[in-house]
Amino acid sequence: MDDIKLHTDEPRLAALLGFRERVWQLVAAIPRGHVATYGQIATLAGSPQQSRLVGRILSRLPTDTRLPWYRVINAHGKISNPNPVRQQQLLEQDGIEVKLYRVKLPAYQWLP
DNA sequence: CCTATGACCATAG
DNA sequence: CCTATGGCCATAG
Numbered sequence: 001m002d003d004i005k006l007h008t009d010e011p012r013l014a015a016l017l018g019f020r021e022r023v024w025q026l027v028a029a030i031p032r033g034h035v036a037t038y039g040q041i042a043t044l045a046g047s048p049q050q051s052r053l054v055g056r057i058l059s060r061l062p063t064d065t066r067l068p069w070y071r072v073i074n075a076h077g078k079i080s081n082p083n084p085v086r087q088q089q090l091l092e093q094d095g096i097e098v099k100l101y102r103v104k105l106p107a108y109q110w111l112p
Numbered sequence: 113c114c115t116a117t118g119a120c121c122a123t124a125g
Numbered sequence: 126c127c128t129a130t131g132g133c134c135a136t137a138g
Contacts, residue, residue: 019135038120049133055119056136072119080119087119 019045023057030071032094034110035103037075044112055080077105 017025022045030036038051045054058069070090074080079101081087088098096108 042120047134049121050135051120052118052133053120053135056117057119059119060136069119074119075121082119084119 019047019050019053020057022046023054024067027058027067027069027072029112030068030110032068033096033108035071035073035077035091035096035105035108036110037105038072038080039075040110041072051075071110073103077103079103 023041026036026041026044038054039048041054042048042050047053054072058072061067061069068090070081070087071094079087079091079098084101088101091098091103096103
């Protein structure tokens with residue numbers, strides 16, 4: 001359901017897809033070993049004020065999604081997920097250092 | 113169509 | 126470090 005399908009070139013795609021689909025696309029593009037913030041994804045998706053919606057969209061992903069949703073954290077570098085233990089484990093599997101549910105953003109933030 | 117909801121964010125205290 | 130507040134607006138129902 002959250003699989004990304006590119007049928008056309010980028011600009012056209014952005015115009016056709018809704019915000020939610022662009023969020024999926026962007027999250028899928030976060031490289032292993034890096035993180036992005038909700039606000040960053042919202043900005044890249046074209047709506048800088050929609051950080052809240054990014055969290056809401058991620059919260060609705062199916063449990064078996066292959067999207068690396070766990071690479072998205074808040075602007076303070078902290079995990080916002082109500083179940084932070086799993087997210088921390090997944091980040092650590094990526095080789096990211098997490099202390100008390102916090103990540104050093106300057107070291108790990110994705111810069112597209 | 114109308115409304116409530118948010119895994120946010122910046123700011124203020 | 127913490128809590129409180131207002132803004133934001135696509136999405137879900």
